[in-house]
Amino acid sequence: MVSSLKEIVIGSPIASENAHHERLSKKIALAVFSSDALSSVAYATEEILLVLAVAATHYGQATTFKYVIPISIAIAVLLVLVSISYRQTIYAYPSGGGAYIVAKDNLGTTPGLIAAASLLIDYVLTVSVSIAAGVAAITSAVQGTHYEWIADHRVLICIMFILTIMLANLRGVRESGMIFSIPTYVFIFSFLGMILWGLGRYFISPVTVSTPIDLSKMAIAEGYSPAPLSLMLILGAFSNGCSALTGVEAISNGVPAFKKPESRNAATTLIWMAVTLLVLFLGTSVLAYLYHVVPLQNETAISQFARMIFSGPFKIFYYVVQAATAAILVLAANTSFADFPRLSSLLARDGFLPRQFANQGDRLVFSNGIVILSVLSSLLLILFDGDTHRLIPLYAVGVFLSFTLSQTGMVVHWWKERGESRVHKAAKESRLDASIRPEASTEGVDAARRIGAVTEIADWKQSIVINALGAVATLIVLTVFIITKFIHGAWIVVVLIPIIVVMFRSVKSHYNQVAEQLLIKPPYKLRKLGQTVIVPVSGVHTAVLSALEYAQSISKDVRAVYVSVDEKLEEKMKADWKQFDIKIPLIVLDSPYRSLVRPLLDYIDKTDRESKESLITVVMPEFVAAKWWHHFLHNQSSLFIKGALIFRPSTVVTTVRFHLKR
């Protein structure tokens, strides 16, 4: 029954051989891999405004919020740097260069694990932040009578979204082009349209759109109190805005999913994504500035200016923008549902996470990772009350830590490979290979061509400079993050990462210890062992007789053991035994304290001492009840005895079940 329920919800199992590896065109890949990065446009600008708002009462709206423009430009510059950096990773790791792999390969296990820990944290945060922001886009559009209700239930709505995404992923929704393309391109084009329309409208008739906003309803960043402008404040706003960069690394992880030549296509797509993100993010910041948007508690910044831009007969476009925003945010959360399980399966295969994370479920997906991610992100939403602004300070610390480790790893990578280009290396490997397998030679040339290394990466020195620049820039930003956002929540991540790394380490050390204990060298001759079988009996009935028959079938030395707690019952037992004429000796044990387990264990100890040569098997007669509630009606003494024997070495427990029919 459980299994058929599972089939309805999750679908019937998929055979291993049906594992498919759809290759993506650039257009579709852009949609598949960029939803995480692009969706941050929905909240990045607003998070900058929220920090600036701290100073708004001191300097007034106009003076304070103009800083959104230079801050956004600084973030855009950082974006360009990081994108160029990652473009190099794409060529160096055509099989997928996640921060964990790059850092582990080049910097060692611990940096790799630190990167992995930060990524896992960030995947969880991506789900929480994206879903919270998506729900905020919906609540913003539903101003009016229903607002209160929806706002009060936002955590519940968030969790419903997560559950839906979880189920979809457990069913194994593939990165099927259409599902991703439509919302992503609708988002891109509706935002581009809004930016153009908004700019045009502003410069044609600026008066109509600039409505005064009630400053008393203004929201400011969590944990701040009104204060004058300062460098810390500007840096804080910058840190918050850097959430725009999350997800930029996605393409570099997914190179093998591209059509051939993989690396070149992936690199092109990365550039396209970076450009799109740049335009949308800067455009959003400019609109927010021009339309004098201030952060409000009950409406997002985008919703505010979109409402002003698409007024009157164009109102429909406002709803399109909000719907597209919500949709791309849900997609962004969905990418974590691919990334988190994939990274945990890598970690599990390397022995740093429980093995269960490496198993693919019925539908060829890493089910355990999917469920854990859903639980953690839901918990986070409950703890932070489904509020994007309160989650943002935790966000991006992990992303930039993994950026830094990954870029530093790339610097080391180029240094190790200095003097030999990828082409040489590929050719060399194929030659080595060719000495064993003749057909490998052509493969080598083919591989070199495929990874597109011939023309792209001319010089290791240039590469090392670019990645070093990326590493330094992201390290500086990371430091700024930790300084400006530490007390607002970043400390949680700073504390969590070492804890998770220690956890990885102890899991690994356990697996190593188990492997050591299980290790045995061939050849091995199986020993011949004798058997002493003990059958605890409670009376003479069908279940006990079956157990005795079973015991006789595995050994000649069988003893029925009866624990006596009541003299009358003991008499009856002895009489029955005689009457049934059972040829097996009945051993009666006294139990002065009415315990069933204690005398039995003592007897086993005694038998063990007497017959050193043979194993001891305890054959337990056990009922299987016909209905679940019947279990409460039986003493479960079999369970207690089995529990007590678990920790007794060299005693084997066998359960002979008697299936009750009613």
Place this chain on the structure above:
Amino acid sequence: MVSSLKEIVIGSPIASENAHHERLSKKIALAVFSSDALSSVAYATEEILLVLAVAATHYGQATTFKYVIPISIAIAVLLVLVSISYRQTIYAYPSGGGAYIVAKDNLGTTPGLIAAASLLIDYVLTVSVSIAAGVAAITSAVQGTHYEWIADHRVLICIMFILTIMLANLRGVRESGMIFSIPTYVFIFSFLGMILWGLGRYFISPVTVSTPIDLSKMAIAEGYSPAPLSLMLILGAFSNGCSALTGVEAISNGVPAFKKPESRNAATTLIWMAVTLLVLFLGTSVLAYLYHVVPLQNETAISQFARMIFSGPFKIFYYVVQAATAAILVLAANTSFADFPRLSSLLARDGFLPRQFANQGDRLVFSNGIVILSVLSSLLLILFDGDTHRLIPLYAVGVFLSFTLSQTGMVVHWWKERGESRVHKAAKESRLDASIRPEASTEGVDAARRIGAVTEIADWKQSIVINALGAVATLIVLTVFIITKFIHGAWIVVVLIPIIVVMFRSVKSHYNQVAEQLLIKPPYKLRKLGQTVIVPVSGVHTAVLSALEYAQSISKDVRAVYVSVDEKLEEKMKADWKQFDIKIPLIVLDSPYRSLVRPLLDYIDKTDRESKESLITVVMPEFVAAKWWHHFLHNQSSLFIKGALIFRPSTVVTTVRFHLKR
């Protein structure tokens, strides 16, 4: 570790032979058995006032509350009737005549079960009501600054009391004379003192004590709204006051605990108890009337007049009264902790409750009953917010239903025995017995003398009239209860009783069915059976080799089965098998859906069909982790396989454990 923690809290086990049966003198028995009955003095009068208060705003204080006197007298008359009735039960059932036994013996199983259900419900309510009232006595005494805090946390305080009583009972506090005598006699004498002092003081100088009370603070019974006096209201007040009678039956259940002659001593003690209860209850009602007490939300009625009576230098006696009240209420709750487990063990022995209730724990007490009672009464206190007044409408329905059934049972009892006195009967039985055992003859005479039947019960006609009177009176009261208190909570009990009876019946029917399925007629010749042993293997390591050795020791037909989910691993497995030179055939099963369980089950099915003559044993190699958290690091596939095999008939599962040391 768990077991040593248990020893600290509960104490070390007590041997069965130390079960002691202390015989009680009348003075001590009065203390042991009467705390439940006497303690109801603490709330019975107030519960009458609460209902009368409904009409107080219509008629004024003086007119309304005078009805407390006639109502109390009516209850006192009922008390006399019930006591005389139960006095007869004591003689008729010298081995203890609880309502369950009397009703079952004389009226049949269903009436017996109805009585049992009502008693169980009432034991739970006794705990809840007594503890709530005890805590109210404490909060009343702590007027002033701490009042708010204590009142807010009363549910918590109640539960702490219940936990303490539970632990004491799990340790097995015996009905040791002193523990019970001191609080009971302090209660009796302090109340008698208060009544005398209060009456004296009132008639010497009535002016000083009659302070005006703020009627706006008056509490009225839950679920009522102000209304004029009516018959229904008077009957409602009467019903509430009848809670004074709860516990009167206690002595008749405990006759065997008395010193010889048991019945006569028990009967005398019952009369003493009834007289004491009568005096205290009437005295309390008279004082409440004289001192113009009205029910208040934050102070009990007794606390109000005790405060007035013991003013100035005598204030210390006020605290004595409150402390004695709280103490006897806690004792009353404690009696349920003896009664509930005893009754459930009787029911369990008769097969109407799960067998676990019939087991005595380490400390010779019925631990399961004690724990269940604590949980249920705590739940009730949480649901009803620790408020005595809200619990009272549920209370006493069960008591009076069991009174009625018990008295009706007695009527039938006398009718069956008409014409032969207990003496004749005992003599007759002993003669019958004497034909088998010669020494029984003198026992018969001795028994007849011991039960004191010679002089006490002269005439069955007189007996039948008394019990019939008792039955009719309690039936009328029961009807009044149900009518007046139905909507205020009595419906819960009315609904619960049939549900519990159905539950009793289905438990019994399950046990009967099991017994039928297990029944087998002697003699029985154990069959000789063959064995096919299947060992699921995941690799070649120490744990698997131990399992294979074990398998070889129980059968010659052993098959190692490997489920392949990955081609590379399969190759390695086959190579290892060859290298280790294991003489057991390795069977490799394909698993297109990556399931371990499915292919294994299919293989077992196949083997089962092929070898019809022999049993199939699955020998599972299994790790036992050294630390609890290590369990999460293993696949638990053994658990899944065992789970799947539970429901497969005629397949035996044997676990060969490998104990990891680290």
